[in-house]
Amino acid sequence: MARAIEQKPSPILEAMRRLRADAASYRGIWSWITTVDHKRIGIMYGVTALAFFVLGGIEALLLRLQLSTPNGEVLNPDQYNRIFTMHGTTMIFLVVMPLSAAFFNLLTPLMIGARDVAFPRLNAFSYWVFLAGGIFMNASFFTGGNILRGELGAPDAGWFGYAPLTLSRFSPGEGVDFWALGLLILGVSSMAAGFNFIVTILNMRAPGMTLFRMPLFVWMTLVTSFLIIFAMPVITVALFELLFDRLFDANFFNVEKGGTPLLWQHMFWLFGHPEVYILILPAMGIVSEVLPTFSRKPLFGYPFVVFSGMAIAFMSWGVWAHHMYTTGLGAIANSAFGVSTILIAIPTGVKIFNWLATLWGGSINLKTPLYFAVGFIAMFTIGGLTGVTHSIVPSDYQQQDTYYIVSHLHQVLFGGAIFGLFAGIYYWYPKFTGKMLYEGLGQLQFWLMFIGFNVTFQPMMILGLIGMPRRIYSYPEGQGFDTWNLVATVGAFMIAFSVLIFIINVIATARRKERAEADPWDGRTLEWSLPSPVPPYNFAEIPTVHALDDFWHQKYAEDERGRPVPVVAGGSREAEEEAHAEGHGIHMPSPSFFPLISAMGLPIIATGLIYDPAIVAVGAAVLVVGIYGWALEPATE
Amino acid sequence: MQHSPALETNTGLDNRKLLMWLFLASECLFFGSLIAAYLLYRDKSVTGPYPEDLFDIPFTSVSAFILLMSSVTMVLALAAIQRGDQHGLRIWLFTTAFLGILFVSGQAFEFTEFNREGLSLSTNLFGTTFFVLTGFHGAHVTVGVLILLSLFVMAQRGRLTQAESLHVELAGLYWHFVDIVWIVIFTLVYLIQP
Numbered sequence: 001m002a003r004a005i006e007q008k009p010s011p012i013l014e015a016m017r018r019l020r021a022d023a024a025s026y027r028g029i030w031s032w033i034t035t036v037d038h039k040r041i042g043i044m045y046g047v048t049a050l051a052f053f054v055l056g057g058i059e060a061l062l063l064r065l066q067l068s069t070p071n072g073e074v075l076n077p078d079q080y081n082r083i084f085t086m087h088g089t090t091m092i093f094l095v096v097m098p099l100s101a102a103f104f105n106l107l108t109p110l111m112i113g114a115r116d117v118a119f120p121r122l123n124a125f126s127y128w129v130f131l132a133g134g135i136f137m138n139a140s141f142f143t144g145g146n147i148l149r150g151e152l153g154a155p156d157a158g159w160f161g162y163a164p165l166t167l168s169r170f171s172p173g174e175g176v177d178f179w180a181l182g183l184l185i186l187g188v189s190s191m192a193a194g195f196n197f198i199v200t201i202l203n204m205r206a207p208g209m210t211l212f213r214m215p216l217f218v219w220m221t222l223v224t225s226f227l228i229i230f231a232m233p234v235i236t237v238a239l240f241e242l243l244f245d246r247l248f249d250a251n252f253f254n255v256e257k258g259g260t261p262l263l264w265q266h267m268f269w270l271f272g273h274p275e276v277y278i279l280i281l282p283a284m285g286i287v288s289e290v291l292p293t294f295s296r297k298p299l300f301g302y303p304f305v306v307f308s309g310m311a312i313a314f315m316s317w318g319v320w321a322h323h324m325y326t327t328g329l330g331a332i333a334n335s336a337f338g339v340s341t342i343l344i345a346i347p348t349g350v351k352i353f354n355w356l357a358t359l360w361g362g363s364i365n366l367k368t369p370l371y372f373a374v375g376f377i378a379m380f381t382i383g384g385l386t387g388v389t390h391s392i393v394p395s396d397y398q399q400q401d402t403y404y405i406v407s408h409l410h411q412v413l414f415g416g417a418i419f420g421l422f423a424g425i426y427y428w429y430p431k432f433t434g435k436m437l438y439e440g441l442g443q444l445q446f447w448l449m450f451i452g453f454n455v456t457f458q459p460m461m462i463l464g465l466i467g468m469p470r471r472i473y474s475y476p477e478g479q480g481f482d483t484w485n486l487v488a489t490v491g492a493f494m495i496a497f498s499v500l501i502f503i504i505n506v507i508a509t510a511r512r513k514e515r516a517e518a519d520p521w522d523g524r525t526l527e528w529s530l531p532s533p534v535p536p537y538n539f540a541e542i543p544t545v546h547a548l549d550d551f552w553h554q555k556y557a558e559d560e561r562g563r564p565v566p567v568v569a570g571g572s573r574e575a576e577e578e579a580h581a582e583g584h585g586i587h588m589p590s591p592s593f594f595p596l597i598s599a600m601g602l603p604i605i606a607t608g609l610i611y612d613p614a615i616v617a618v619g620a621a622v623l624v625v626g627i628y629g630w631a632l633e634p635a636t637e
Numbered sequence: 638m639q640h641s642p643a644l645e646t647n648t649g650l651d652n653r654k655l656l657m658w659l660f661l662a663s664e665c666l667f668f669g670s671l672i673a674a675y676l677l678y679r680d681k682s683v684t685g686p687y688p689e690d691l692f693d694i695p696f697t698s699v700s701a702f703i704l705l706m707s708s709v710t711m712v713l714a715l716a717a718i719q720r721g722d723q724h725g726l727r728i729w730l731f732t733t734a735f736l737g738i739l740f741v742s743g744q745a746f747e748f749t750e751f752n753r754e755g756l757s758l759s760t761n762l763f764g765t766t767f768f769v770l771t772g773f774h775g776a777h778v779t780v781g782v783l784i785l786l787s788l789f790v791m792a793q794r795g796r797l798t799q800a801e802s803l804h805v806e807l808a809g810l811y812w813h814f815v816d817i818v819w820i821v822i823f824t825l826v827y828l829i830q831p
Contacts, residue, residue, distance in 0.1 A: 118652040191663065199655045203646035229659060233667035241674065244769055249759035252674065258681045258762050267670060628787075 034591035036120035037536055039432060041127050042105030046425075048131055049098040054499070055138070056090035059083050061496055064456075068489035070477035080473035081156035082175065086138070088159030089179065092279065093186050094134045096417045100282035101126070101190075103424055104197050104221045106432055110527035110534065111215045113206025113543045118199040120589040121630060122192050128599030129189035136603040137182030143174045155179035158471065160272065161242070163253035163264040168246050174610050177246060180239045181606035187232045187239075188602065194228035197221055206526075208545035212306070215525045215549075216299060219306050220285025223313045227274045227281075235271035238264060247609065262327060269320035277316045279413060280380075281309060283420025284351060287373045290423045291355055293521050294370040295362025296564065298549055301354045308347035308354075315344040325393050326400045334393045341391035348384055352377060367521070368442030372423035375450050379415025386411060386461070401471070404464025410457045422449075422502075430516030433509075434533040441505040445498045452494025459484035459491075524552040537586040592633060598626030657807050661814045668818050671773060672825060675766040680831055682761035691751050692827055700743035701823045704778070707736035708816045711809045721799040727792050730805075733812065734785035737778055744775045767826065774822060777815045784808050 032040060062083055066074040075083065105123065109116055117123050144153025155175040157166045166176045201222045205214070242264070244250035251257040253264055292299045299305060321329060321337040355377050364370070386408040390396040399405060422445075430436045463484050468475065475481050519528040526543060527534070529551050547553050556564035601623025608615030646652060710733040717725030748768070756764045788808055791797045797804065 119656065195656050195659050195663075198659055199652050202648055203650070203652050203655060205647050229663040230666050233663050234670050237667060237670035237674070240773075241769070244758065244765070250765040250769065251759060251762055252765055257765075258683045259678070259765075263674060263677060267674075631787075 031591065033596060034124075034593055036116070036124050036589050036591055036595075038105045038109050038117050038120065038123060039534060039536075041123055042102045042107075043432060044127055045098050045102035045105055045130070048127075048134070049095050049102060052090055052094040052134060053099075056087055056095055057496060057499060059087040059090065061492055063087060064489040064492040066473065067475075067485050069486065070475055070479075070482055072474055075473065076150075077473040078156065079150060079152055081471075082141075082144075082152045082154040084471065085156055085158055085179070086141075086154045089137065089155070089183075091413070092159060092275075093183065094130075094137070096279045096413065096421070097186075097190060098130055099421050100224070100279070100417075101130070101193055103217070103282060103286060103421075103428075104193065104225075106428065107527060108197055108200055108218055108221050109204070110530065110538060111218050111525050112201060112204060112209050113526055113539060113545060114200065114204040115538050115542075115586070116589060117196050118204055119196050121592050121595050122196050124592065125595035125599055126189045126193040126196065128596045129185060129192065129602060132599050132603045133182050133185035133189060136185060136606060137178060140175050140178030140182075143178070153178075160268055161264075162268075163242065163245075163261040164255065166242055166246075166264075167253060177243070177610045180243050180246075181609060184236060184239050185602045185606060187236050190228050191232050194225040194232070197225040198229070201225075206539075206542050206545055208550075212303065213545055213548045213550070216288035216302065216305055216309075217282075217285035220281045220288070220309055223309050224278050224281045224285075227278050227313050227316065231271045231274035231278065234267055235275075238267035238271070241267075243609070262324075265324050265327065266320070269323045270317075272323065273320045274313070274316045276412070277312055279417050280420075281312070283376065283417045283424075284309065286420045286424035286427070287355065287376050288351075289525065290369045290373040290427050291358045292549075293427070293523050294365045294367060294373070295359050296365065296522065297358060297362040298524075298552075299354070300357035300360075301350075302548065305351055305354050308350045311347040312344060315340065315347070319344055322391055322396070325396045338391050338393050342388065345384065345388050345391075352381055352384075365521070367426075368437070368439060368446060369423045369427035369521075371443060371446040371450075372419050372426060375446065376416060376419040376423060379411055379419055379450075379453065383408060383411030383415050399464060401469055402464035403460040403468045403470055406470050407457050407460035407464060410460070414457070415453060419449075422446075427521065428527075429509075430520050431527055431530075431532050431534065434515050435509050435512050436516045436520060437505050437509050438512075441501055441508065445501040445505065448494055448498035448501060452491045452498055455491030455494060456488050457491070459488045463488075522555075524549040526551055529554075537588055540586070590634070592630070594626050594630035594633060596626075598623055598630060601626055651803060653803065653807060654810075657810050661810065664814065664818075668774070668821075671770045672821065675770050675826065678762040678766045682763045684761050686751075686754060686756050686760070686763075688763060688767075688826075689830060691754055691756060693747075693750075694827060696743070697747065697823065697827055700740050700747075701819060703736050703743070704740045704816055704819055707733045707740070708813050710736065711812050715802065715805050715809050718797065718799060718802040718805050723792065723795075726797065726805070727789060730785055730789040730792060734782050734789060737782040737785065737812075741775055741778050741782065744771065744778075748772075770826070771822065774815070774818060777818070781808070781812050781815055784811065 032044065035041065062075060063080065066072040066080060105117070108114075138154075140154045141147060141152055145151030147153075153173060153175055155161070155171075155178060157171050157176055157179070161176065161179060164170060166180075201214070201218060241250070241252040245252050245254065251259045253259050253261050255261065288299055288305060318340045319337060321333060322341045325334050325337075359374075386404070390399050390405070390408070426437055426442055463481060464470075466480055468479070468481050475485075516532045518531050520532075521528070526545075529543070530538065543550075552564075555567060557567050559565050601619045601621075604619030604622055605616050606619075608617070608619055646655075648655065650658075710729045714726055714729035714733060717723075717729055751764075751767075756767075758764055758768050785808060788797060788804060791804075
């Protein structure tokens with residue numbers, strides 16, 4: 001097909017060919033738009049997710065300002081509902097998941113010794129669909145009237161959107177439609193990425209890279225991807241059911257016709273609990289890479305950590321109803337889910353002890369990534385323990401829907417996932433940008449974030465225990481809530497300030513002259529054997545792997561007491577890379593427009609479903625053009 | 638990468654084939670959730686019409702039989718391209734797509750018939766769960782038909798050679814999966830009446 005077209009001379013096709021030539025040589029904006037390089041896609045994922053992090057953070061600050069004093073008047077109840085819904089949705093689906101996906105993209109091929117992922121164009125498609133879904137979701141803000149007068153149109157039913165609150169009768173307007181369709185679009189992105197990474201990890205490992213020689217981060221990528229491809233279909237069905245109810249008067253959650261709103265809760269949490277581990281396992285993988293490097297010791301009990309990750313993933317399918325103790329499932333169901341929830345703490349505890357044992361007796365190199373990784377362990381342990389407290393059914397009855405839950409979920413998602421992700425950002429930043437982030441600013445950011453985090457979220461635990469409900473826009477004075485709420489708000493601004501320090505660090509680093517070395521941290525995994533930044537083709541020659549932490553063993557032998565002894569001229573592949581003269585003869589996949597075109601079809605279809613069937617047809621046409629162009633274009637020229 | 642079949646993979650399975658298996662695995666959860674919702678709401682409708690008022694088992698059996706036969710012709714299409722029989726490939730691809738179209742037409746007829754007898758998406762729980770479950774299955778069959786017709790057009794133009802039999806194999810995996818799902822739906826929804 002493509003060959004037949006190329007024979008006809010046409011100015012458009014000529015222009016397209018020029019753009020493709022530019023893109024192939026990594027020049028200009030079009031080379032980013034059409035890129036299929038996993039490293040560039042990873043960077044785009046990371047930058048976009050951090051932009052949404054700032055947006056979600058501003059939403060959080062508005063909420064905290066409103067709650068800083070009794071009878072606050074910063075937001076009205078309607079605005080408050082919309083903003084807390086968007087804060088939760090943004091942070092989970094537009095920040096932590098895509099930031100994890102950024103690391104999957106950047107690291108997986110490098111760590112297993114591959115030149116790219118299995119399906120480079122599908123990978124670009126995942127990114128563009130994520131971006132489209134994020135923009136679509138946030139576009140809902142503009143549907144409520146005049147946004148400048150504070151008339152917001154965003155969804156207002158909370159991030160887990162319980163029926164019947166989400167039905168048209170209780171949530172009129174388009175907000176919830178945008179929410180459901182936006183999550184469907186984001187689901188497409190996650191699923192495509194999930195398939196891609198499983199195939200990449202199972203099929204594209206370098207010679208000698210057996211499964212049990214893979215870095216732990218790759219293991220966690222694999223486990224998370226399996227969770228994604230099995231959990232996403234469940235929420236997809238739930239969201240379709242909700243949309244059928246809202247748009248076409250179906251009865252899935254309509255009590256008058258015999259439907260039960262509990263169906264939503266079961267389906268949402270059957271997805272939602274694996275989702276919790278989709279959010280935390282990648283951060284656990286990052287921490288499992290950072291700790292060995294900065295303790296100069298192998299990860300303690302590598303197979304235990306791998307199997308614990310798998311055990312957590314399996315068990316995450318059997319704990320969902322602990323979100324539903326107060327719905328009246330009965331004593332037997334509650335007890336069973338209570339026991340399964342206590343059990344899942346065991347593999348999690350195994351991991352924590354293995355991380356501590358990795359640090360124990362190591363020669364510690366105390367740098368920013370390690371600060372964040374150790375911060376992760378401490379905060380996640382508190383988060384995990386508060387989780388155990390509400391696996392106990394009677395105790396949970398007391399905590400349900402209070403700030404205690406808000407505190408717990410931020411302990412694991414912020415104290416856990418975000419700290420782990422920042423450890424990863426500081427650790428791998430030089431590998432992909434060629435420059436080291438400033439160490440002093442990094443440590444300043446850590447301490448501000450760490451203290452700010454605790455000042456924000458530990459008071460919420462007290463607030464919850466003395467009875468402050470979550471999701472209230474205001475509270476009267478004299479309830480004992482005043483002081484702790486003010487403290488939490490101060491903490492939130494400390495966190496915001498720490499993020500500002502990070503942004504300053506990134507800008508200052510960009511102006512930095514000196515280049516990062518290939519292996520600045522004395523790393524253990526294959527990516528550190530490559531130049532910084534990594535060349536487009538990754539490996540000039542595909543490496544052969546002989547052991548776990550292969551790169552380390554190329555650099556160090558052991559003396560009779562097991563202490564590392566440097567090997568002369570061991571390790572660096574840089575000379576080899578340079579000898580390979582710009583990677584001639586390596587065929588890389590060609591850049592392509594079609595992932596972007598296909599991705600654009602989805603938000604158009606979604607908009608049409610809300611407003612006008614004719615727009616659906618337009619979106620479908622765009623999608624079909626994208627898919628057929630994709631299928632018929634050759635993957636490499 | 639797509640055009641270097643010589644590239645060895647760790648599992649020995651082509652990347653695209655592994656992708657298709659994973660996709661079908663996740664589809665199991667998709668249809669599983671829809672079927673679970675149907676079974677949860679079975680016999681919970683507060684107003685009629687009810688399944689026993691509407692189901693025409695002989696008619697649906699015939700259309701189920703047609704879909705099953707299309708799996709046979711799908712196998713014949715794959716066998717044809719694998720031994721380089723382009724003529725056979727075109728015949729069996731077209732037959733498979735045609736049988737798929739017949740099945741979808743039967744479903745469209747069934748839907749209009751039920752609608753005429755007073756069942757819509759919003760009538761009761763049966764209408765809601767039945768139309769959504771079988772509708773999503775019908776959509777899957779329709780996508781399959783489009784894939785088969787695309788392959789047929791490629792075969793007509795001589796762009797589907799013996800070396801590219803994997804394309805037909807992948808379409809076949811999808812097609813057989815959609816058939817198997819129908820066996821489950823047909824059994825649980827139509828045949829086993831409480």
